[in-house]
Amino acid sequence: MNQMPMRRGRDLIDSYISVDGVQVRYRDSGGTGPTVLLLHGIGGSLELWSAQFASDNRAMRLIALDLPGHGLSGFGGQPFAPKTFAAFVWKLADALGLSKVHLAGNSLGGAICLQMQVLQPARVQTVLLAAAANLGRDCPMPFRLMTLPGLGTLMSRAGPMAITQQIQAIFGPSFVVTDELRKTIERNVMRPGAQAAFLATLRRMTDLGGQRASLVGDAHAALASASVPVLLLHGRQDSVIPFAHSEHAHKLAPTSRLQLVDGCGHTPQLEQSAVFNAALRALVVQA
Numbered sequence: 001m002n003q004m005p006m007r008r009g010r011d012l013i014d015s016y017i018s019v020d021g022v023q024v025r026y027r028d029s030g031g032t033g034p035t036v037l038l039l040h041g042i043g044g045s046l047e048l049w050s051a052q053f054a055s056d057n058r059a060m061r062l063i064a065l066d067l068p069g070h071g072l073s074g075f076g077g078q079p080f081a082p083k084t085f086a087a088f089v090w091k092l093a094d095a096l097g098l099s100k101v102h103l104a105g106n107s108l109g110g111a112i113c114l115q116m117q118v119l120q121p122a123r124v125q126t127v128l129l130a131a132a133a134n135l136g137r138d139c140p141m142p143f144r145l146m147t148l149p150g151l152g153t154l155m156s157r158a159g160p161m162a163i164t165q166q167i168q169a170i171f172g173p174s175f176v177v178t179d180e181l182r183k184t185i186e187r188n189v190m191r192p193g194a195q196a197a198f199l200a201t202l203r204r205m206t207d208l209g210g211q212r213a214s215l216v217g218d219a220h221a222a223l224a225s226a227s228v229p230v231l232l233l234h235g236r237q238d239s240v241i242p243f244a245h246s247e248h249a250h251k252l253a254p255t256s257r258l259q260l261v262d263g264c265g266h267t268p269q270l271e272q273s274a275v276f277n278a279a280l281r282a283l284v285v286q287a
Contacts, residue, residue, distance in 0.1 A: 012053060014046075019092050022068050022076040026092070029053055031061035034125065034284050035098055037089065038064040041107030041133070041266075042205070043166060043198050045071030047184045048106065051273035052280070059285050060102075065092065067109075069197030071188060079200030082108070082134065082215060086115035093123075102284045104128040106269060107170075107241065108205070110135075111215070114222040126287045127230045128280060129246070130268050131238050134219035136245035137210035140169065144210060147203050156202075158195045172237045172265030181270075223253035230256040231283050235264030235271065 013030075016023050027046050038049045046064035053062060067085060068076035080088070089112060093101060102125050105113035110132025117124045129135075142165075146152035156162065163186050167177055177185075188194060205211060223230065230253050234246040243260055250258040259279055264272045 017092070017095055019088065019095055020076070022074040022088075024065055024068070024074070024092060025072045026063055026065040026096075027053065029057070029060070029062040031058055033059045033061055034102055034287070035061045035063060035100070036102040036104055036280070036284055037093065037098075038062060039089065039103070039105035039109030039112050040064070040067065040070070041109055041170070042201055043070070043188060043194075044106070044109075044170075045184060045188050047071075047181065048267060049269060050181075051270050052277060055273065055277045057277060057281065059281065063096070063098075065089070067112075069194070069201065072191075075193055075197055078197045079204045081201070081204040082111040082115045082218070083119075085112045086119055089116060090120055090123075099123065100125055102126045102128075102287070104130065104269075104280060105132060106130040106267060108133050108201075111205075111219060114219050114226075117226060117228070118218075118222045121225075121227065124228055126228055126283050127226065128233060128283055129230065129249075130233045130276070131235060131241050131243075131266050132219075132232070132246070132249075133205065133241060134211055134215045135249040136242070137213060137216055138242050138245065139206060139210045140240060143202060143206050144208050146199060147207055152199055152203070156195050156199045158190050162189050162195065169240055170266045172235065172239075172263065172271055174263060175265065175267075175271045220249070220252055223249055223256065226253055226255050228255060229283060229287055231259060231279060232256055233259045233261065233268055233276065233279055235261050235266065235268050237262075237264055238266045240266040 066073035111134040
């Protein structure tokens with residue numbers, strides 16, 4: 001499994017590593033403390049964790065990646081579901097020589113974290129679920145309609161409308177999207193093949209009734225069996241996944257804590273980065 005570094009900015013280095021024949025882009029802070037794997041949501045990329053790398057998180061080693069079919073990683077055997085992603089990320093962890101890790105995931109990334117904990121519980125030290133998917137069935141009607149043949153392809157077509165819709169969905173109305181972040185989202189949406197991968201994964205996650213009931217059951221079972229500290233962190237203004245999902249999940253998980261964040265939509269690690277970073281440090285460093 002080969003690694004190829006690529007410099008980004010002044011201090012950060014992005015690298016590529018081959019896992020099961022898929023080139024995966026990842027970013028490693030190089031810290032010497034506990035290792036935290038950061039997993040983004042559907043249609044996202046590792047740049048959605050930029051506020052964590054930019055902050056004073058030197059007490060941790062942060063590793064973010066572009067999931068297969070996302071960002072600048074290869075596509076692999078699409079479509080992927082949470083369990084398939086989870087197995088893949090564990091192979092990445094093996095390739096990087098990571099024995100035990102803390103997991104933090106946003107949206108789809110949160111659902112993946114839960115399944116990683118199920119697959120290899122002895123290697124997981126804590127789990128932070130930021131507006132995690134699969135904790136309840138509710139999801140936006142456009143996602144449900146995209147599961148329909150023909151209509152889904154039309155609705156998910158790459159273009160300016162898709163870029164605008166993603167920005168409006170994942171960020172709260174008070175969040176200021178920088179030019180750099182907008183360019184990242186545009187790159188992710190317009191990359192050839194990306195929207196087909198997005199749609200394929202969305203259809204694995206969703207049906208006309210909302211998030212698939214079987215996946216919700218899997219996530220609830222994972223929470224109930226968790227033996228490590230779990231933090232459920234959710235924005236009160238999230239328009240993609242209701243914070244009530246995290247409230248309900250908290251009742252199912254005996255090792256969990258719940259933190260609701262005001263003035264925050266679906267991406268708390270960016271929208272309320274100071275709150276998120278403090279919560280992450282408290283969870284990981286004090287574990």
